[in-house]
Amino acid sequence: MSAQVTPDQDSIIFVLSGLFGVFLGVAAALALALFIVPSVQYLSLSNYLQIITAFAGAAAFLYLYFRYGRGIGWLYAVGAFAIxxxxxxxxxxxxxxGAGIFTFPSMIDMGFVAAILLLSSAYNHIYPRKRVRGLILLAVFFLMLVVPLAILAMGGITRQALMILLYFFACGSLIITGLNHALTEHPMALAGTLLFALAFMAYPIRETFFNGNPYLSILGAFVAAGFSLIVLGFLSVGTMRIPTGTCTSRTPP
Known part of the structure; x- marks a missing residue:
């Protein structure tokens, strides 16, 4: 017998929520472990967790795209996490x-920046627009640029300084877009966005000035936790887009 679809009936959403809750818990444990006892083993686990969370997030957004309305925002989110x-x-x-490591900055960094900007585009399409006071946005914009501009002023124009500016600009765009699109009404997504942006503002600073600092390896766990919270926030939004009267007679993709 067919019945009306509700979010509670979607077992896949339930499983995905549990999965990313586990990712979040593991990221929190790794962050604590890396802060107390910096270890290569913990760092490796953090790196693997980031990659797994990113690809799992892309798969979750692809499911939301096919299951709850083929909005372009979900494809932007898929692209952001996949890239x-x-x-x-x-x-x-x-x-x-054995090909060696990519020194900062590199094409890898361009991939990260592209992912952040795509995620910003996803927010623009997935979350409803909300009027925010211009002074708040201006303050955020100023805070996002004051550090990289100070680095440029003191050290001159270098590849590292320009990449720091690009990272801060991308993270500022993500935060401002989120604030402009009701992100404050979704605490998990807001917390994840701020955590993710913080990690990618600190990352280029670490690579330029504090390379090798063992305690800053905690940033990888921040990325994984941020990803998990963003996905959990997106899952709650995605299930709100169920058309009324839809029946379970069709098989979900």
Missing amino acids: WGIADTAWYASVLV
């Missing part, structure tokens, strides 16, 4: 095959 996962995988693959 990030591919870029990070390429970095580790180059090390494993």
Whole structure:
């Protein structure tokens, strides 16, 4: 017998929520472990978790695209997580095959920046627009640029300084777009976005000025936790797009 679809009836959403809840818990545990006892083993686990979470997130968004309305925003989200996962995988693959490591900045960094900008585009299409006071957005924009501009002023124009500026611009765009599109009404997505942006503002600073600092390896766990929270927020939004009167007689993709 067919019945009306409700979010509670979607077992896949339930499983995905549980899965990313586990990812979030593991990321929190790794962050604590890396902060207390910096270890190569913990760092490796953090790196693997980032890649797994990114590709799993892309798969979750692809499911939302086919199951709950084929909005272009979900494809932007798929692309953002997939590009990030591919870029990070390429970095580790180059090390494993003996091709050496990518020094900062590199094409890998361009992949990360592209992923952040695509995620910003996803927010623009998935979350409803919300009027935010211009002074708040201006303050966020100023805070996003003050650090890279100060680095440019003190150290001159270098590849590292320009990449830092690009990372901060991309992260600022992500936060401002989120605030402009009701992200504050979705606490998990907001927390994940801020955590993710914080990690990618600190990452280029670490690579330029604090390379080798063992405690800053915690940023990888921040990325995985941010990804998990963003996906959990997206899952709650995606299931709200169920058309009334839809029946379960068709098989979900």
